[in-house]
Amino acid sequence: MVGPCTDGLSRWVHVAEPDYGVAVLNDSTYGHDVGRTAQEDGGTTTTVRLSLVRAPRSPDPQADQGPHRMTYSLLPGATVTDAVEGGYALNLPLRVVPGSRGLTSPLVALDGGKAAIESVKLADDQSGDVVVRLYESLGGRADTVLRPGFAVAHAQIVDLLERPLGQDLRPEPDGSVRLRLRPFQVLTLRLTPTTASGGSTSPARTWP
Secondary structure: OOOOEEEOOOOEEEEEEOOEEEEEEEOOOOEEEEEEEEOOOOOEEEEEEEEOOOOOOOOOOOOOOOOOOOOEEEEEOOOHHHHHHHHHHHHOOOOOOOOOOOOOOOOEEEOOOOEEEEEEEEOOOOOOOEEEEEEEOOOOOEEEEEEEOOOEEEEEEEOOOOOEEEEEEOOOOOOOEEEEEOOOOEEEEEEEEEOOOOOEOOOOOOOO
């Protein structure tokens, strides 16, 4: 970092040298301001500041007015993996709810720790397809396997509007999907579940 900058990192920021790193986690900030200053002894100091409140007059003259409550956490000795996991733990803490005593399998899961699942939802067209958005989180190439908790008849890569990009993926016999990600790549997948008869739950679809 050669000078001050502001970046919209909504869960964590990580600064590090080769053998040591520190992460600043947050649950609601707009971003961070990161800068470096030179010391008289030739060293440098990295300063990380959280942008807590904005008060623009336009388009909403009352933006960010009133009391605010924010949570942040300092995580010394953190790797990027620690920062990613800490950011999720702070923003999405475990919830305990009444239920059966049996273990519940996740709807989808990824092998390894190089990629993270950001969201899982039903497709907007109400077809019954499941949309999974994931990303490579460590800044390197990653081979991983997506393991749905349901049988998959078809898998394809789509854009943010869930439109197909002409890249079909072939699920393994157990329904898993092998993926290769570029550094920090964000990928959106559309999974079509298999019906009890072995077919697809989704009717034929067309997009403009």
